[in-house]
Amino acid sequence: MSVKLSKGKSLTRPSAFKRDYYAGALMMFLGAGAAIEGKGYGIGTLTRMGPGFFPVALGIILIFIGILIAGSAYASSEPDKESFLPAKPEWFAWACIVASPIFFIALGEYAGLLPATFACVFVAALGDRETTVKQAAILAAGISTSGILLFSYVLKIPFPIVRGLWL
Amino acid sequence: MIAQALQDLWYGFGVAFEPHNLLWCFVGVFVGNMVGVLPGMGVLATISILLPLTFAMKPVAAILMLAGIFYGSQYGGAICSILLNLPCHPPHAVTCLDGFPMTMKGRGGAALGITMLGSFIGASFGITEMIFLAPVLVEVALKFGPAEICSLMLLGLLAGSTLARGSPLKGIAMTILGLLIGIVGSDIQTGMPRFNFGMLQLADGIEIVALALGLFGIAEFMNSVNQLAKVDTQYSNVRLRDLRPTKQELKEAAPAIVRGTLVGALCALIPGTGPTIASFVAYATEKKISKNPETFGTGNIKGVACPETATHSSVQGDFIPTMSLGIPGDSVMALLLGALIIQGIVPGPSLISEHPDIFWGLIASFWIGNIILVLLNVPLIGIWVKLLMIPYRYLYPSAMFFVCIGVYSANNDLFQVGETLFIGVFGYVLLRLGFHPAPILLGFVLGPRFEENFRRAMLLSRGDLTTFVERPISAVFVGLCVILLSAQIYVYFRGRKKITKAEENVRHQAQDPVPGVPGE
Numbered sequence: 001m002s003v004k005l006s007k008g009k010s011l012t013r014p015s016a017f018k019r020d021y022y023a024g025a026l027m028m029f030l031g032a033g034a035a036i037e038g039k040g041y042g043i044g045t046l047t048r049m050g051p052g053f054f055p056v057a058l059g060i061i062l063i064f065i066g067i068l069i070a071g072s073a074y075a076s077s078e079p080d081k082e083s084f085l086p087a088k089p090e091w092f093a094w095a096c097i098v099a100s101p102i103f104f105i106a107l108g109e110y111a112g113l114l115p116a117t118f119a120c121v122f123v124a125a126l127g128d129r130e131t132t133v134k135q136a137a138i139l140a141a142g143i144s145t146s147g148i149l150l151f152s153y154v155l156k157i158p159f160p161i162v163r164g165l166w167l
Numbered sequence: 168m169i170a171q172a173l174q175d176l177w178y179g180f181g182v183a184f185e186p187h188n189l190l191w192c193f194v195g196v197f198v199g200n201m202v203g204v205l206p207g208m209g210v211l212a213t214i215s216i217l218l219p220l221t222f223a224m225k226p227v228a229a230i231l232m233l234a235g236i237f238y239g240s241q242y243g244g245a246i247c248s249i250l251l252n253l254p255c256h257p258p259h260a261v262t263c264l265d266g267f268p269m270t271m272k273g274r275g276g277a278a279l280g281i282t283m284l285g286s287f288i289g290a291s292f293g294i295t296e297m298i299f300l301a302p303v304l305v306e307v308a309l310k311f312g313p314a315e316i317c318s319l320m321l322l323g324l325l326a327g328s329t330l331a332r333g334s335p336l337k338g339i340a341m342t343i344l345g346l347l348i349g350i351v352g353s354d355i356q357t358g359m360p361r362f363n364f365g366m367l368q369l370a371d372g373i374e375i376v377a378l379a380l381g382l383f384g385i386a387e388f389m390n391s392v393n394q395l396a397k398v399d400t401q402y403s404n405v406r407l408r409d410l411r412p413t414k415q416e417l418k419e420a421a422p423a424i425v426r427g428t429l430v431g432a433l434c435a436l437i438p439g440t441g442p443t444i445a446s447f448v449a450y451a452t453e454k455k456i457s458k459n460p461e462t463f464g465t466g467n468i469k470g471v472a473c474p475e476t477a478t479h480s481s482v483q484g485d486f487i488p489t490m491s492l493g494i495p496g497d498s499v500m501a502l503l504l505g506a507l508i509i510q511g512i513v514p515g516p517s518l519i520s521e522h523p524d525i526f527w528g529l530i531a532s533f534w535i536g537n538i539i540l541v542l543l544n545v546p547l548i549g550i551w552v553k554l555l556m557i558p559y560r561y562l563y564p565s566a567m568f569f570v571c572i573g574v575y576s577a578n579n580d581l582f583q584v585g586e587t588l589f590i591g592v593f594g595y596v597l598l599r600l601g602f603h604p605a606p607i608l609l610g611f612v613l614g615p616r617f618e619e620n621f622r623r624a625m626l627l628s629r630g631d632l633t634t635f636v637e638r639p640i641s642a643v644f645v646g647l648c649v650i651l652l653s654a655q656i657y658v659y660f661r662g663r664k665k666i667t668k669a670e671e672n673v674r675h676q677a678q679d680p681v682p683g684v685p686g687e
Binding site: 019020022023026027030031034037038041045046047048049050051052053054055058059061062065066068069072082084085086088090093094097098100101102104105108109113116117120121122124125127128129130131136139140143147151155157158159 | 220223334336337339340343344346347350354356357359361362385388389392393394559560561563564565567568570571572575576579581584585587588592595596599600601602618621622625626629630631632659
């Protein structure tokens with residue numbers, strides 16, 4: 001990694017704020033959360049540990065590691081190679097990927113496996129910039145058919161293919 | 168001892184050749200290979216996606232199938248990296264360096280043929296290592312008390328997190344996060360719910376499938392969507408007869424395969440050094456002892472043979488601590504161990520005596536599976552090459568469905584699909600912050616047993632922490648942990664000095680690219 005420096009590329013625009021500050025802060029936050037929540041479970045003594053002992057201990061270690069991560073980023077003169085968001089944020093694609101399981105859950109709960117599968121694949125496929133609506137629909141139809149065959153008829157998982165008010 | 172081992176092995180072949188076990192081993196290798204070839208699907212993603220299929224099976228069949236999936240997908244990944252220059256699994260990163268130039272020269276088929284040969288030889292050696300070492304290790308391990316188990320686990324966790332990819336500090340952070348995630352659920356001793364955020368569904372803890380599919384499925388899709396460059400398939404037209412290497416190539420590759428086997432076997436013995444390190448060490452060694460190191464990176468067959476052999480040899484060796492001590496060396500092993508736990512099998516030193524069918528059946532099936540792998544790849548290479556051309560934009564939506572249905576089928580619970588989504592988004596944030604989430608799985612799988620043994624050790628020693636250094640075996644493990652940590656700190660400070668030096672150099676001669684550095 002350090003070789004990359006010698007190309008002189010990363011020296012041109014040193015970013016003042018490094019990703020590792022966020023990384024360290026996130027670890028400190030998670031550690032503190034675990035420690036505070038764990039304290040409520042009862043720490044006990046070293047001989048008779050309560051349910052809270054382990055979470056509190058781990059939380060405190062995690063806080064220290066968070067400090068070390070942020071600290072070593074502060075001490076290092078090496079500029080950050082990347083920023084937190086990628087060069088081209090894919091907001092739409094990310095939204096599609098996040099929406100896909102949500103559709104699966106919602107339609108799976110109220111409409112059954114077939115509509116859930118179709119929506120899940122269709123929505124996820126729309127995330128790609130090149131995929132057209134028609135291609136996404138064809139892919140979704142194909143996966144739905146083979147998926148139902150595999151999971152409902154071969155593996156027999158208990159999930160009604162279609163359910164809801166109209167049945 | 169040898170007679171005993173051979174007798175056990177014979178028994179193992181009996182188990183592995185039972186028709187339905189053989190069938191599932193075959194299915195595992197086939198499906199693993201098929202999914203592993205797909206560009207963008209790494210070994211971890213492949214195993215996690217296929218893991219739910221094994222829930223309904225008997226433990227022996229399930230573990231044989233998973234092992235088959237594992238090396239099938241590993242070989243598939245090698246195809247992907249040699250023909251497309253696309254390493255989906257870290258150990259293959261070095262294979263690309265010489266594998267892809269060979270493909271461009273039209274010798275990609277030969278590289279695949281050598282890989283096949285090398286991986287079989289490496290794996291065979293690793294299996295032999297396992298047959299003789301595992302029972303010895305078990306005999307020692309059966310004498311371990313909670314203090315020893317605890318410090319051994321600490322060593323495993325530390326080695327697994329600091330020696331993996333990326334910054335060691337972040338690796339440790341991820342392992343601790345994994346330990347914390349492992350706490351979610353009810354406390355074993357008091358039954359008190361911990362970290363369940365008021366949700367009843369979390370009372371049994373987080374499902375390993377949800378964790379794995381979130382981290383290696385959804386997070387990975389978010390990372391790669393619209394990011395993967397169009398794969399270049401113009402060189403990857405490999406047919407059956409291209410697989411045969413020339414005599415010259417064989418002559419060059421043979422010593423490299425032997426060296427790779429040894430490097431891999433050695434790496435397997437050091438805890439925490441999984442296939443990734445083995446392959447990097449193997450490549451570096453091969454380059455160092457070569458008479459003409461400048462040919463490396465331009466399509467030298469040795470540069471393919473040595474690291475690939477080392478990978479497979481060390482992978483088999485990695486099964487030794489996993490199966491005999493119940494301590495996985497890396498995240499792949501953690502996943503396999505998690506699958507065993509789902510099947511209701513307690514990992515640890517008593518596994519071999521309590522479930523000899525699993526242990527010896529698994530060993531025998533390694534051989535059978537590796538032979539199936541060779542037999543499969545020879546006629547099917549044409550089909551695999553076609554699979555390489557499936558674009559990622561069709562792959563990830565389909566994989567998304569398998570993620571959803573896979574998590575659902577684990578407990579027939581849609582709540583866990585949401586859990587997976589949450590973990591996936593969180594995993595993507597971690598990825599963007601420069602964390603590699605793989606050690607989370609290691610911490611997660613070991614966490615509950617680590618806590619249990621720590622508590623027990625403290626109870627036995629009446630709260631005296633010195634018990635860990637007073638008991639000799641435990642002291643050795645703790646000592647190793649200290650050595651490991653101080654080595655990391657030393658490397659960190661030396662590395663920083665180097666960077667400052669390099670920086671000065673750059674300032675002096677700003678536009679002088681270092682020759683011979685492979686472009687990233």
